[in-house]
Amino acid sequence: MSKTALEKALHTLEHITPLQSDCGALCGGLCCKGDDKTGMLLFAGEEERYTAHACMRILRQDGRSLLVCGGSCERGLRPLSCRMYPLFPLLYEDGGREYLKVIFDPRGTTCPLLRREPQLTRRFYKAVQRAGKQLLKDPEQYAVLKDISALLLETMELGSALYK
Secondary structure, three states: OOOOHHHHHHHHOOOOOOOOOOOHHHHOOHHHEOEOOEOEEOOOOOHHHHOOOOOEEEEEEOOEEEEEEEOOOOHHHOOHHHHHOOEEEEEEEEOOEEEEEEEEOOOOOOOHHHHOOOOOOHHHHHHHHHHHHHHHOOHHHHHHHHHHHHHHHHHHHHHHHHOO
16 A cells, blocks of 8 residues: 555654654644644645644634644654744745745744754754655645645735834
């Protein structure tokens, strides 16, 4: 049985982390403490993985599924967005062509890693890039990646407009 694009992307990031050490120690695990507006957006097929876990809730926002964590989970259960955080493989258009570029997720304003100290490992960056490329191969995952990318581009445009 061949693995799906989602399974491949999850596996790519299963044992790779942003730092050589526990990055949650820098901020007290802020990205693991969601509320009704803060959580990890789910990719196609992920929602079914979390319906039976008491420490996690799924919310619907603007047609998207958002997983809100209660503060701790089994590392193997983390959704793809969580495994990639604080990076994201952004899908964007330029000159009529689509490109994939790994960026810092603009929604993670409280993450100390966004200040680039300490430095993220190159291995982590490359794994997020590979996961993004794997998602592009599946029409359903491609659609989700494109949707989240549009949301992030809108967030970045709004942020830059505020600071002009």
